[in-house]
Amino acid sequence: MQRTYIGDILRGRANGREVTVAGWAQDIRNLKNVTFIVLRDSTGRLQVNVKDQKLRDAVSDLARESVISVSGAIVEEPKSRLGAEIDAYSINILNRSDAPLPMGVDDPVEADFETRLNNRFIDLRKPEKAMIFRVESSMLWGIRKFLKEQGFVEVHSPKIVAAATEGGAELFPVQYFEKKAYLNQSPQLYKEILMSAGLDRVFEVGPAFRAEEHNTPRHLNEFTSVDIEVSFADHEDVMGILENAIGQGIKQVKEDLGGELEALSLRMPEARVPFPRITYERCLEELSRDGINVNFGEDLSPEQLRLLGDRMGGFYFITKWPSSLRPFYTMPDPERPEITNSFDLQFREKEITSGAQRVHDPKMLEQRFRAKGLNPTDFEFYIKAFRYGMPPHAGWGLGLERLVMILLDLPNIREATLFPRDRTRVVP
């Protein structure tokens, strides 16, 4: 179907005066001599003026949100509030909507979140909701483009696995024919194996699954994980890659969507690379100056992170976390094994992601398994890759929905997820 996007008409970029547009009849008003239709497509809205009586009869009782195509002439100097008008020559009804709608597209009062998620196909017709996913797509494109330029290979690791990444609970069981298997919590073990395989620098974008029992506005049971792993690299190297990837992602969003974001009152933060670094121990000192005492080895509470966030501003790294707070695969500092070559990337008080240099010595790895109460024999398929030539390596993993939630300052991670999966929700 040859059609013109409404956005091109609004911006005066349509070819010619006669066009065919297609979309949803968001509003239909019958006046004495004319019927007005507000027509919406993915790029904007315009007013359709229907004067011909036969056409008016055809559309006068059309339900809102029906899908139509309209051929007509662009009105040269439209007075309508939408900024563009078409005088209709012909109208084709492509799919009639039922009435009433389960929720409105343009209601002054927003439906409750459950209703919105149950009717996501209507919720996303609101430009400010759809825009979140355009941002997510652009952000990801910017990150991928940067990683490709840096020589990364995009890989796909299995999501059905026999062993738990972090050995913990929080696993969804899968019946894999006669075997018991699980949904993978993270591609961590696989991307590390690929370092032993010599792929040098890999990234993966794919789903990860966590059977967390508690619903919060910040957690999903299924999310999109963006992971990298780099050989012959340490935590400093991959912090550099991370800050540049985020910076390029934000740049891409502004390039692709800048004007539209502003029009919807959405804003992306500035990312000035390099981001400041502060060690975990320095954080404790800063807090103690405010009279807050945190013992070495304790995690930082949301309130403490808020204080630090106020001081540090936008993006910053907290580095060198205690070993006790980090998973088995995190490399201890060679000089001081009670701390690790690790980092969290923060935006104000919020954690965007974490990463580290990894243990590459198989004996140290087995010790770390045992120290964390895990049985190395359960991870033989993984440790084996360390025994026959595993290079030093480092990496990070980033939840895409969480990143977008934080950058766009959304109140709930489900806003950045098309069809969220949580403690109770597995439909739609």
Add this chain to the structure above:
Amino acid sequence: MQRTYIGDILRGRANGREVTVAGWAQDIRNLKNVTFIVLRDSTGRLQVNVKDQKLRDAVSDLARESVISVSGAIVEEPKSRLGAEIDAYSINILNRSDAPLPMGVDDPVEADFETRLNNRFIDLRKPEKAMIFRVESSMLWGIRKFLKEQGFVEVHSPKIVAAATEGGAELFPVQYFEKKAYLNQSPQLYKEILMSAGLDRVFEVGPAFRAEEHNTPRHLNEFTSVDIEVSFADHEDVMGILENAIGQGIKQVKEDLGGELEALSLRMPEARVPFPRITYERCLEELSRDGINVNFGEDLSPEQLRLLGDRMGGFYFITKWPSSLRPFYTMPDPERPEITNSFDLQFREKEITSGAQRVHDPKMLEQRFRAKGLNPTDFEFYIKAFRYGMPPHAGWGLGLERLVMILLDLPNIREATLFPRDRTRVVP
């Protein structure tokens, strides 16, 4: 770590004469006055000459495939068969390998496939095996780049679902807290819902899961599905997008890897757009001229496809398949409902992918469910999106591993899968 890739030295693109290289000691030979090490990284191999006695002592009993870094001087006119040499000043042993290796990297006789898959971290150290995944990554980049230029939004739909896409068996059950759920076979229903949501044109790259009982060289139980869906489009529109996406993918592979592919005796076919089209019924006529009678409604057998493939050459579309051979969501031809607005993309005798215009009318959709023996109430979350303004739409879905297997003419789809999942294999 500051290091130089071996590939840059081989191509004379290293900065300066003194370099640090890092990788795997593939071979170590002790001669009278010198020790030779064949050092391999992800970009190539070179010879390290170790003359200093202290260094020789340190590496003389080093196990093959140990990971080392070497600082030294590039030899100006190397006589070695590898094309580049370094005289070592210093050697750093980063991780010692155990011996013997579970399989060789450079053995004249290849290990059997099971051993290779069990030790994928060694198997992929062979450049011709790793290259398959570089091709996959480049191919995907080329396809994504084209789709982005065409205005597509990249999306992520849930993999844990409550309903079966095609209603069939072949589903892996997941225990989702107290609920029974499944791993999704395809993002089909979700990408269609997103058309009702007004996202206009979307694509997704993600895992899909099929609990097929039988092992074949062409099937995986978990694979990477590349899916698109386009609003206000029919099968012809998305065939155009498909042939261009494949064409751009192949172009990207040649751009990124052309010379290296040739060096490894791997070849990508030419893609001359537009690809020829032939209808299913025309295929039957062609076959009957060869004395082969296929009744309308029967699928084409591998032998019949081989005959057609010989006649049609490389890429071609078979269009307008019978309704009985297509899933419920396929749009019947409005003039002749016994055939559909559908297509398969073939490469010689092999099917790369299939796609179609979809049913958008909710009543027709319910009829099609019933005609296929499915209960529409099981799909209420999906049909609902059709009742309140679903535009006409079309799309396709493509298995990435299958595409790469076909284009590189690999004997088994597992060759194009890092860690395959099949009837018996869920590790590593």
